[in-house]
Amino acid sequence: MTTARNAIGDLYPSRLSSQAASFGRPHPTTWGSTPGPFTADALSRYDAKGFHIEEGLLTPAQIQHCWSEVERLSADPELAKTELIVRERGSDTVRSIFAVHEVSPLIDKLIRTPRILDRARQILGSDVYIHQSRINCMPGFAGTGFYWHSDFETWHAEDGMPVPRAVSLSIALTDNYPFNGGLMLMPGAHRTFVPCVGQTPENNYKSSLQEQRIGVPSEDAITELAYEFGIEQFTGQAGSALFFDSNSMHGSSNNITPYPRANIFLVFNSVDNVLEQPFAGTKPRPEHLGSRDFTPLTPITGSPFA
Ligand code: 6CS
Ligand code: FE
Numbered sequence: 198m199t200t201a202r203n204a205i206g207d208l209y210p211s212r213l214s215s216q217a218a219s220f221g222r223p224h225p226t227t228w229g230s231t232p233g234p235f236t237a238d239a240l241s242r243y244d245a246k247g248f249h250i251e252e253g254l255l256t257p258a259q260i261q262h263c264w265s266e267v268e269r270l271s272a273d274p275e276l277a278k279t280e281l282i283v284r285e286r287g288s289d290t291v292r293s294i295f296a297v298h299e300v301s302p303l304i305d306k307l308i309r310t311p312r313i314l315d316r317a318r319q320i321l322g323s324d325v326y327i328h329q330s331r332i333n334c335m336p337g338f339a340g341t342g343f344y345w346h347s348d349f350e351t352w353h354a355e356d357g358m359p360v361p362r363a364v365s366l367s368i369a370l371t372d373n374y375p376f377n378g379g380l381m382l383m384p385g386a387h388r389t390f391v392p393c394v395g396q397t398p399e400n401n402y403k404s405s406l407q408e409q410r411i412g413v414p415s416e417d418a419i420t421e422l423a424y425e426f427g428i429e430q431f432t433g434q435a436g437s438a439l440f441f442d443s444n445s446m447h448g449s450s451n452n453i454t455p456y457p458r459a460n461i462f463l464v465f466n467s468v469d470n471v472l473e474q475p476f477a478g479t480k481p482r483p484e485h486l487g488s489r490d491f492t493p494l495t496p497i498t499g500s501p502f503a
Contacts, residue, residue: 233319247387
């Protein structure tokens with residue numbers, strides 16, 4: 198049974214039976230005036246584009262620490278038996294590892310380091326908690342991409358996230374090139390909400406995390422956005438990072454090179470935007486995809502790598 202709200206109760210109706218027009222999002226991108234590490238200029242560019250690239254957020258040595266965590270988690274036989282591990286379709290290759298902040302003490306500290314936590318608070322104008330964390334491995338030759346989508350469309354429809362007051366941080370664990378699946382984004386398209394056609398199937402996440410077919414914009418909508426906003430790409434050395442708005446239109450292509458494109462994704466949601474019931478899903482997705490622990494994150498002092 199799909200729990201779609203009526204249009205009055207849902208400002209972002211999607212998973213509809215017929216195509217509806219895209220519309221301007223009624224909510225801001227940056228919220229309030231919480232001080233933080235972003236300069237006023239960087240914050241206004243984030244507001245306009247919906248994303249910000251921070252070169253060298255982590256040092257090569259710190260990336261090495263994270264990479265050994267990825268190898269430990271990928272090889273953990275207990276973890277392998279859980280739904281936290283998502284494999285590439287038709288193979289054993291690890292595609293994603295979810296809830297990494299819950300199974301890695303290092304990443305649990307990383308999310309609380311001020312240069313990360315304070316940036317999320319500054320963008321969202323409030324205390325924050327982790328809605329979802331994951332590592333996307335996109336290994337060489339075998340890593341398949343992610344078709345164009347808005348994360349918020351899924352989090353709204355299937356997790357019950359009320360409004361797009363969330364920000365994702367993608368930290369490159371390997372060099373991200375244009376040719377090994379670097380994330381593509383449409384600058385400014387985050388201000389447009391694209392309703393999608395198609396009812397959410399039961400347990401959709403069991404297939405959508407390998408290949409998303411529901412909650413995907415039409416080719417016409419993607420074409421319109423691409424011609425209006427263009428496409429930019431997040432590329433950079435390991436350690437560089439991308440902050441992007443929950444409603445950014447983004448995607449990545451398959452990786453047919455030998456160079457893995459592995460990234461940690463940390464999704465910060467405002468404590469003023471906690472999950473309700475899914476707006477167009479079935480039952481709420483498991484908590485490793487949409488956390489219902491809304492405890493605000495408190496900063497750590499000192500380095501998570503110490
Ligand atoms: O369903 C989700 O939550 C995930 N799906 C995609 C394609 N990106 C965001 C998130 O990891
Ligand atoms: Fe995504």
